[in-house]
Amino acid sequence: MAQLQAALPQRLRRVSVWALYAVGLIPATWGFWLGATGRLPGNPVKEFEHLLGLWALRFLIATLAITPLRDLFGINALRYRRALGLLAFWYVLMHFTAYMVLDQYLNFAAILEDIARRPFITIGMAGLAMLIPLALTSNRWSIRKLGRRWGKLHRLVYVIAAAGALHYAMSVKVVGAQQWFYIACIALLLAWRPLRPLFMRRKRAGAGGQRVTPDQI
């Protein structure tokens, strides 16, 4: 169950989480550097916007994958879930900022019109809005304070991931293989949630049958 955690000594475990934050921000930093120095080909602003959006989706997928990874393969990466979720939030925020500043030159009239009138932008914006309370309550204090309600609140991530996939698919002229790949990943990860109680009950029943009895030890 806890092989991955057990493999790392206590001190390194904490460091590994910070390393994840650092590594996670490399694509954005690299993309920004390439774009700012004129090294992104074609339409650098769009390239950068798309890079940030794709990485936001990837981190959302990684966040949603933590639970099924543990359920199905016994890999416990729970320690990294908060970092992955926050990285997703930062990438969505950077994605929106790039659109607002680099693409639209802070033309707020045009931005508000986009958000109000273009369904794919409305949906993307709703995803960002829903991520804000999750990011704000991602600290230990909030988890303690909110108790059970914290879990309920953070189920919003399912809606956010669906919104992200939809936003991506609706933004392109034709839905191609790449869009279908992300839609399929998110659909599978979301589908796992309602299936999970059934699977866990069976797994527990199976494990119960083979439980090691005290006299065998």
Add this chain to the structure above:
Amino acid sequence: ARPLQSTESPLSTDEKLTPESDATSYNNFYEFGLGKGDPKARSGKFKPTPWTVKVDGLVSKPREFGLEELLSFPLEERIYRMRCVEAWSMVIPWTGFPLAALLDTVEPLGSAKYVAFETVVRPEEMPGQSGFFQPLDWPYVEGLRLDEARHPLTILALGLYGKTLPNQNGAPVRLVVPWKYGFKGIKSIVRITLTERQPPATWNMTAPNEYGFYANVNPEVDHPRWSQASETRIGEGGFFGANRRPTLPFNGYEQEVSGIYAGMDLKANF
């Protein structure tokens, strides 16, 4: 690509050219894939020679034109703005000749009202035309009204930047209609047919609410998913060199072409 001789044209713009490397690496040509870099990266197997274009339909003298015959029309350099429906633009020096010159040689009948165009279908050379995800119905087809097709600005292009067309730009022969969105500029043409009825057009059939038959550049008619009021010029440096500029009616060719749409509601006929 081999060099092409041509003469200058008063119809050229004097705006700054888009770098050739951008015009030949940032393309929409779904026959080679959906990504902007796919046409350049995945068109290596495409063979643009030998080539023939069949011209038929409502004409007195239907016939086929070999590529050498097309190259023997008096070629001009036409430097045009190119406005993509995706709200980006370029300035490209095309080499070609007016489509009207070709139409004259086949003598359209009085009943001909439209011109239909068709792109080649070669799944074995065009990786976007094979595989599980087929974004569009092939062949790619487009159409113009006969007066649009005969307008002096409308050309068949055989080259850009003084050389024959690279595969990713629609080799060996493509349509350029500078006051319309780029998708009207059908590439790798194999057939031109004169018709009485308005012919089908690929993007118009795929998403009729997003892409009209006319597809004239119009800052006042938004694409449902983005505004067409402004555009990004490609190839002007990184984030901070790029600039959004206002999009002009008919892509800046209003004086030359608005007459042929007199009395038409261009918002309904977008």
